[in-house]
Amino acid sequence: MIRTRSVTDDMIWVGAGDRRLALFENIFPVPRGVSYNSYLLLDEKTVLFDSVDQSVSRTFLENVSASLDGRSLDYIVIDHMEPDHCSVLEELLSAYPNAAVVGNAKTFVMIEQFYSPLAEARRVVVRDGETLSTGRHCLKFFTAPMVHWPEVMVCFDESNGVLFSADAFGAFGAMAGNIFADELPIQQEWLPDMRRYYANIVGKYGAQVQSLFKKLSGLDLKTICPLHGPVWRTERDITWLLEKYTLWSSYQPEEQKVVIASASIYGNTEAAAERLALELAGLGVTEIEMYDLSATHFSYLIGEMFRCSHIVLSCPTYNGKIFPPMRHLLDDMRELNLQSRTVALIENGSWAPMSGKLMTAELAAMKNMTVLEPAVTLKSSMKEEQAGQLFSLAKQIAGGLKRSL
Incomplete structure (x- = not known):
């Protein structure tokens, strides 16, 4: 027929x-x-x-x-x-x-x-x-x-x-x-x-x-x-x-928007990412998307990163290296030539937090990536001092979004 x-x-x-x-x-x-x-x-x-x-x-x-x-x-x-x-x-x-x-x-x-x-x-x-x-x-x-x-x-x-x-x-x-x-x-x-x-x-x-x-x-x-x-x-x-x-x-973002990619083992790293999202919302940022890398295929994250101007990578240290789901995402970001984005980092590690330093090195190999400083460092779980650091990071992101509008 x-x-x-x-x-x-x-x-x-x-x-x-x-x-x-x-x-x-x-x-x-x-x-x-x-x-x-x-x-x-x-x-x-x-x-x-x-x-x-x-x-x-x-x-x-x-x-x-x-x-x-x-x-x-x-x-x-x-x-x-x-x-x-x-x-x-x-x-x-x-x-x-x-x-x-x-x-x-x-x-x-x-x-x-x-x-x-x-x-x-x-x-x-x-x-x-x-x-x-x-x-x-x-x-x-x-x-x-x-x-x-x-x-x-x-x-x-x-x-x-x-x-x-x-x-x-x-x-x-x-x-x-x-x-x-x-x-x-x-x-x-x-x-x-x-x-x-x-x-x-x-x-x-x-x-x-x-x-x-x-x-x-x-x-x-x-x-x-x-x-x-x-x-x-x-x-x-x-x-x-x-x-x-x-x-x-031309690798220009479609929208002034924040995408949060979180990879977490026991939920503590994700909790910090959620707190950052709440701080952003409190500062008037309405365009926020959040994904769990272990539950969402990397291709969806790559699509979102081509759309969004600001990226947050939240990741624990695993065997002294980047947690594998985040490592996979970073590899694809580099291989697919993602560039010209502003990136904020949250790292975690129970005895030797290394993921932030390692993620920064990966981002340095990409073109025109602005990494906000300092990264927020957790040791096992979020404490009150990290809450203030997350608020400061949210202010940096929100300020960058407003300047880009």
Whole structure:
């Protein structure tokens, strides 16, 4: 049974959603599932833009076959060779023996790494800025290395302003019939998953995203078709989307807000973090989020840190080192290139508190991170003198928030 929607007069969404998947890339929780988007252009030449993950291959292949309605498939454009977008490539090549694969030189290297070598007659190699005519449509290709793999490219349809954006502008979450952003509660439901997707999947490569923006700056974008998440087709939504990506890729916070990440063994370190939150609230700070690192997947914290201007890290010493959940978070903050934030620290240790010093050293390896001094040091549990120190730290944070408004 066909399950598709028209995107333009002659282009069809032939993707599918997976609501059974628990972990995207076997790392990131996706409680709302994920969509795998693919698009079929029915011009004088037929063009399929990317494919899908093996988990939804049956639905996808049925959609492609029904949408072609007896026509042959001429081209398969591969914007991104990651398996969740090309797992069905060999089935497509077998089902449509006259189809040629369109990609850049690195695309075909990766095809041979994942699958069998592709005959030269079935290869169409495109370079940055080159075009391919399909009849009424003219497709222009732009390489986008490291957004977020080295072979990535995007494709712009010069005839109607459609950008096939690969993993850029994607989001976690499976769609339910409504595939367009203007049909969905983007701000309420989709923005957190868009941000978490960007921060954890693409976040390390902000400079490369900015480079892609320069290539696309002169284009009249009418529609953006990513490989995950909603399709963007209104000027207002596209403007908003580009503004978000500009902030994220330049590592500027979206909001003047405090996120408190607490890792605690017996609850004493968390109690100090809660006291800090109360002091902040008492000083008039209303935008506070608090998370227990042992109960919340690190990807949610990374998403929040891309959003918030101020971060509090509250952590005990463990075997003379940083408590492992906090260590994992700090590793990801560094690897995903988080920068330009103000950070406050709470450390704990029953005989040799070391986590504050060690966290400071980790933050020093990140760009433009302002660490508030002094850190609040606990020995086993919070005492009255720490209450005053927490109030002083809250005043520093609150003062910084007010200056940033």
